[in-house]
Amino acid sequence: MIGKLFATGTFSLLYAFTGELFPTLLRSQSYGVCSVVSRVSAVLVPFLLYLGVLYHPIIPYSMMGAIVVGAAVGMFFLPETKSQPMPDTMEDAKLQNRFISKVKC
Incomplete structure (x- = not known):
């Protein structure tokens, strides 16, 4: 039951997090691809x-x-979305990727 709980929780998080990453024009397609x-x-x-x-x-x-x-x-390698406006266009999404901090080992 715990495994099913975590599987369902990760599937629900997929929908919450996917909406913040993609611009409005591609949001429905990205939901579809992630679901497939x-x-x-x-x-x-x-x-x-x-x-x-x-x-x-x-x-x-x-x-x-x-x-x-x-x-x-x-x-x-995903962009930070906390306190950031959601991207509406592809240009906004590209600007969002500029502010990714580089991973230092």
Whole structure:
């Protein structure tokens, strides 16, 4: 049940966060693309779990962990949207990306 809670929560956050990243002209298309990607990944998960049955039980866990780490690293490159106006045009979205702080290791 906790896993279902987190899966539903992340799907809800997808809609809340996607609306802030894209300009008004592309917002509905971006919702559609994010929804399609999430549904396709939900269809592929049973096949990923079947790889653990066929070959080695650690394969699904390592692949899911790699995807999560990749998503976490990708979040560092998203623009900051707190206290920022939502972009209305593509020019506004490009200006929003100018203020991304560079990740320092």
